[in-house]
Amino acid sequence: MDDLYREVIIEHYKNPSYRGHLDPHDISFADNNPLCGDHIQIDLRVDESGKVTDARFDGHGCAISQASADLLVESVIGKSVEDVKKLNKQDILDMLGIELGPVRLKCALLSLKVLKAGVYGLCEASDELVE
Amino acid sequence: MTLDIARIRQDFPILNREVRPGVKVVYLDSTATSQKPLAVIEAMNDFYHRFNANIHRGVHTLAEEATAMYEQARVKIAKFINARNPHEIIYTRNTTESINLVAYTWARANLKSGDLVILTEMEHHSNLVPWHMLAAERGVQLEFIPVTENGLLDLETYKSLLARTPKLVSFTHMSNVLGTINPAAEIIKLAHDAGAITVVDGAQSVPHLKVDVHALDADFYAFSAHKMCGPTGIGALYGKSALLDAMPPFLGGGDMIKEVKLRSFRPNTVPAKFEAGTPAIAESVGFGAAVDYLTGIGMDKVAAHEHEITEYALERLEEIPGVKVFGPSADKKGGVASFTFDGVHPHDVAQILDRDGIAVRAGHHCAQPLHEKFGIPATTRASFYLYSTKDEVDKLVEGIYKVKKVFG
Numbered sequence: 001m002d003d004l005y006r007e008v009i010i011e012h013y014k015n016p017s018y019r020g021h022l023d024p025h026d027i028s029f030a031d032n033n034p035l036c037g038d039h040i041q042i043d044l045r046v047d048e049s050g051k052v053t054d055a056r057f058d059g060h061g062c063a064i065s066q067a068s069a070d071l072l073v074e075s076v077i078g079k080s081v082e083d084v085k086k087l088n089k090q091d092i093l094d095m096l097g098i099e100l101g102p103v104r105l106k107c108a109l110l111s112l113k114v115l116k117a118g119v120y121g122l123c124e125a126s127d128e129l130v131e
Numbered sequence: 132m133t134l135d136i137a138r139i140r141q142d143f144p145i146l147n148r149e150v151r152p153g154v155k156v157v158y159l160d161s162t163a164t165s166q167k168p169l170a171v172i173e174a175m176n177d178f179y180h181r182f183n184a185n186i187h188r189g190v191h192t193l194a195e196e197a198t199a200m201y202e203q204a205r206v207k208i209a210k211f212i213n214a215r216n217p218h219e220i221i222y223t224r225n226t227t228e229s230i231n232l233v234a235y236t237w238a239r240a241n242l243k244s245g246d247l248v249i250l251t252e253m254e255h256h257s258n259l260v261p262w263h264m265l266a267a268e269r270g271v272q273l274e275f276i277p278v279t280e281n282g283l284l285d286l287e288t289y290k291s292l293l294a295r296t297p298k299l300v301s302f303t304h305m306s307n308v309l310g311t312i313n314p315a316a317e318i319i320k321l322a323h324d325a326g327a328i329t330v331v332d333g334a335q336s337v338p339h340l341k342v343d344v345h346a347l348d349a350d351f352y353a354f355s356a357h358k359m360c361g362p363t364g365i366g367a368l369y370g371k372s373a374l375l376d377a378m379p380p381f382l383g384g385g386d387m388i389k390e391v392k393l394r395s396f397r398p399n400t401v402p403a404k405f406e407a408g409t410p411a412i413a414e415s416v417g418f419g420a421a422v423d424y425l426t427g428i429g430m431d432k433v434a435a436h437e438h439e440i441t442e443y444a445l446e447r448l449e450e451i452p453g454v455k456v457f458g459p460s461a462d463k464k465g466g467v468a469s470f471t472f473d474g475v476h477p478h479d480v481a482q483i484l485d486r487d488g489i490a491v492r493a494g495h496h497c498a499q500p501l502h503e504k505f506g507i508p509a510t511t512r513a514s515f516y517l518y519s520t521k522d523e524v525d526k527l528v529e530g531i532y533k534v535k536k537v538f539g
């Protein structure tokens with residue numbers, strides 16, 4: 001019954017490891033979910049070879065949105081920007097280890113949307129990024 | 132006489148719905164939209180079974196009957212809010228469209244750059260954005276009556292704003308977040324003394340209170356059927372005849388005209404002038420049935436029952452450590468309890484409550500500036516109507532304790 005609120009999600013929500021900002025950073029992007037006001041900002045440092053050397057997120061929102069941001073940021077450190085561009089919805093769901101209805105899916109995918117808009121250098125994040 | 136709630140609940144088939152096997156719905160989201168009694172569902176069903184035809188244009192029996200039903204509903208709605216003339220009721224899609232109608236017609240005909248429009252900090256987006264759009268287009272100035280810490284309007288600041296001779300004051304009669312019932316008569320009187328026209332957002336007041344537009348002396352009053360036991364897709368704008376008569380039309384098309392030439396038209400009289408195209412006919416019949424239903428019960432009783440439930444809910448919610456309820460005390464508000472719960476996002480609260488079938492809303496409830504004012508991104512909102520029970524409030528409270536457990 002507590003599927004959605006698995007311990008790992010509550011843990012990442014209450015005690016995130018990667019909450020914060022990077023100053024200076026190479027990439028920074030922020031967006032919110034207009035339905036519920038969840039907000040996520042992600043800062044990245046990228047080295048000359050195109051590898052993410054450090055990452056942080058900040059923002060506010062529900063346990064799902066904040067835990068998935070923490071898990072996502074953790075997972076991209078050490079990855080190449082090209083690999084980050086390939087991340088998709090299923091990667092997030094695998095990280096969270098839960099099934100989500102359409103409304104909560106938006107919460108879970110907000111951080112990926114922000115991350116991808118950032119690495120693609122877009123002005124605006126779109127849902128197509130996380131299909 | 133209090134209401135026989137058990138009997139009233141039987142009027143609403145959906146209240147017996149199980150959202151999962153063995154889990155009955157506990158519907159605490161009536162502020163978003165109310166449930167519909169059988170009388171309303173059947174009235175619309177019956178319309179489609181026996182009367183369906185387009186209105187106005189036909190001379191055949193069905194068209195005549197449908198037209199009569201559409202107009203009868205208008206008469207009922209007028210009576211329900213004590214409008215003196217049914218022609219003062221314009222059918223719209225909802226409150227949002229009613230307010231936009233005023234913004235697009237009256238305001239664009241009467242306001243010019245530099246004119247002042249007064250709103251409040253507790254408005255729903257539907258009574259903010261139309262005025263933002265007007266401000267961007269016309270250079271109209273916007274000022275806001277502040278909301279106090281207790282969730283009341285700061286009338287002293289309002290009075291000082293009035294010294295700047297606003298042309299329009301548009302405000303909500305009852306807040307959909309704080310539940311605050313604003314002193315509408317006083318606000319309108321002060322506006323009139325300053326020479327301003329008034330628009331009242333009645334989306335939450337008409338369903339829950341006895342509203343008398345004549346006694347209030349409101350110039351415009353907007354509301355939605357779906358929040359008062361009626362169907363979605365239809366709402367109303369009350370306007371004083373003299374204002375409506377002088378206003379330019381809204382949408383152009385069929386029914387709103389008297390005569391059309393290739394290069395010109397003459398608009399119809401009120402209310403047809405504002406009702407272009409085929410309207411929501413079955414919905415108007417449902418709207419009329421909703422008004423009959425509420426009238427049959429008595430709005431005084433509806434309000435008294437909701438007051439009792441709200442008082443109980445506030446008492447029980449405030450007992451829970453970490454819960455903070457926003458808005459004034461029960462005597463100054465309608466059936467709304469918006470709250471935060473320490474460390475848990477409203478989305479998560481709502482999701483966990485949903486497991487027990489408890490339907491509440493989480494978010495900014497289309498009142499983002501108000502939430503910003505209180506320094507919170509979102510709240511969880513439980514709201515009550517004539518079918519709500521103390522038992523449902525108890526379930527809500529139990530549910531919040533479960534949330535606490537999940538989040539440790």
Ligand SMILES: Cc1ncc(COP(=O)(O)O)c(C=O)c1O
Pocket residue numbers: 162163225226227228255257258303305306307332334335355366497
């Ligand atoms: C105070 C208030 N105003 C306006 C509205 C908008 O109503 P509708 O969506 O029916 O146009 C609502 C509904 O949420 C409301 O609560």
